[in-house]
Amino acid sequence: MRLTRVTLFFLALIIGFGFYRLFDFLLDDIEAQTFQATEEVMxxxxxxxAGMIENELKEGKEQDIRLLRGAFSRAQSHTLEAKIHKHTKTRIGLNAYLTDSKGIVIFDSDNGRREGQDLSGYNxxxxxxxxxxxxRSSREDDNNPDSSILYVAAPVKSDDTIIAVLTIYKPQAxxxxxxxxxxxxxxTAILSIGGGVILLTGAVFIWLFQPIGRLTCYARSISKGERLPIPSLGKGKEVNTLGKALHNMRETLEGRRYVENYVSTLTHELKSPMAAIKGAAELLEEDMPADKRQRFLTNIQRETARSESLIKDLLRLVELERKPHLEHKRSINLTRLCHEITNECSHRLIVKNxxxxxxxxxxxxxxxDTMMLRLALINLLDNAIGxxxxxxxIMFKLKKSNTHVQVSxxxxxxxxxxxAKKRVxxxxxSLTRPGSDQKGTGLGLPLVREAIKLHGGEVSLENHPSGGCVATILIPHSGS
Incomplete structure (x- = not known):
């Protein structure tokens, strides 16, 4: 899933960068648009x-600015409570000054503080x-960017001649x-939308890639020879179709491998007993003493029994190896089962004292599964006896820890x-039994391993420090 996390990280990074650029552009644009709209109104x-005072100034009353002074005085005395977009406006923020044709201020609505100044050099x-x-836009305080004031001027004309300039100004604050x-x-909007897009993208990645991750683990388990059930893949049609196809492919390939492998191996393993049976049968056609004839008949019976045991064990092993999981589970009293197995094997113990x-x-x-555990324990006890x-x-122990049940x-x-340690x-x-030249089928321990693996456990066979072998089974309490 590392590729998924990297992809999701870079996708989130690209989305985040895109929204950051959008946010930066909109912030710059909103300020410019606001000042442009303000300037347009100004x-x-x-x-x-300017048009209102042109008549007064045309009559030559250049110093008669009573109209402007009175208008601003009355306006500034008004009580305002204008609610504009979550803000309440309580005072007039617009002022004006009037300059003559030489640029000298002859009127300033801001308590006359610019009157007499020469502003002919200002834009x-x-x-x-x-x-x-x-x-123009100029700062009142060069060190304070919020002290900027926006100035917009209009000509006051007499006929086509500019006789004065009226400038209105408003603090940008x-x-x-x-x-x-x-x-x-x-x-807020960009963070909400961006966060929603990232969350939605993450959810889609999780919804899509988590099942793919489970399928990847499932495929790896197949390559390791493990037989896990197909994982839960959610409700996505495509990924479930992929999962079923992978499961069917696994069963098909495993079926072919089983047939090829076991037919080849069974053929090889049956060669020896078949050759022994054939040779003994050919010799029996000749005249021979009764004791010799009986010995050949015993060989035939022994090899026939070995062949039957080989086929029976192989069929059991194939059945176990084809099971992806336990199909019939129930609570098992393992203590009672171990007692039953010791009773079943008692006759073999007596033969060897x-x-x-x-x-x-x-x-x-x-x-x-009771039958599987019985088969596994009987095989291990038979090996110990053999x-x-x-x-x-022979020591037969059963105990329980905090997490596992242990049989040794x-x-x-x-x-x-x-x-033989890595091949058992x-x-x-299989190894030759002591005191004879006989071998087992070589399928007992694989049977044990498969049965215990289906119970979620593990089995080991090691040399004991004081001599002999110790076979150990560990099964989790849950048994699966």
């Missing part, structure tokens, strides 16, 4: 006010006197609150030779 206002006055569009609000709204020392913890229960010299002791069977035989669980691998 242009109209300046020209309307609003200079450009208007020259017949252009006059406007008056509109900063609106800009701040709009920025906050834009930021072996003693079986049992140490079973009482009332141990697990969940599993590889134990006469007159020895220890014999006092010769132990495993070094060359291979199919058809």
């Amino acid at each position: 242009v109209d206002t300046a020209h309307v006010m 609003d006055v200079l450009r208007t006197l020259n017949g252009g569009y006059g406007a 008056d509109v900063l609150n609106f800009i701040t609000d709009r920025r906050r709204d834009i930021l 072996l003693s079986l020392k049992c140490t079973f913890q009482e009332s141990i229960h697990i969940t599993g 590889f134990s010299p006469n007159d020895k002791v 069977i220890t014999d006092q035989g010769l132990g495993l030779p070094d060359y 669980f291979e199919h058809f691998y």
Whole structure:
């Protein structure tokens, strides 16, 4: 899933960068648009006010600015409570000054503080006197960017001659609150949309790639020879179709491998007993003493029994290996099952005069398949009996820890030779029983391993420090 996480990270990074660029553009654009809209209104206002005073100034009353002074005085005395986009406006933020044809201020609505000043060098006055569009933005305090004031001028004409310039001005701080609000709204919207897109993308990745990750683990388990059930893949049609196709492919390939592998192996393993039977049968056609004839008949019976046992064990092993999981699980009293197995094997112990020392913890229960566990335990006990010299002791123990149930069977035989330690669980691998030239089918321990694996456990066969072998089974309490 590392590729999924990397892809999701880069996708989130790209989306985040895109929204950051959008946010940056919108923030810059909202400020520019707000000031542009304010300036556009100020242009109209300046020209309307200039037109209102043109008649007064045309009559030569250049110093008679009572109209402007009275208008601003009355307006500034008004009580305002205008609610504009979450803000309440309580005072007039618009002022004006009037300059003569030389750029000298003859009226300033801001308590006359600019009156008498020469503003002919400022863009609003200079450009208007020259017949252009006059406007500027200047700071009252050079160190404070929020102290900027926007100035927009309009010409006052007599016929076609500019006789004065009317400039209206407004602090940019008056509109900063609106800009701040709009920025906050834009930021909230972008974060909400961006977060939603990232969450939705993440959800889609999880919905799609988590099942693919489970299928990847499932495929890896197949390559390791594990038989896990097909994982839960949610409700997605495509991924479930892929999962079923993978499961069917696995069953098909495994079926082919099983047939090829086991037919080949069974053919090889049956060659020896068939050859022995054939040879004995041919010899029986000749005249021979009765004791010799009986010996050949015994060989035929022994090899026939071995062939039957081989086929029976192979069929059991194939059945176990084809099971992906336990199909019929129930609560098993493992203590009672171990007692039953010791009783079933008692006759074999008597033949070799072996003693079986049992140490079973009482009332141990697990969940599993009784027949499989019986088969596994009988095989291990049969091995211990088969590889134990006469007159020895076999230890059979059952105990429970916090997490597992442990079964151990220890014999006092010769132990495993070094060359066999890594091969004892291979199919058809077997060792000669002590005191004879006979071998087992080589399928007993693979049967045990498959049965225990289906219960979620593990089995091991190792040499005991004091001699002999110890077979150990560990099964989780849940039994699966």
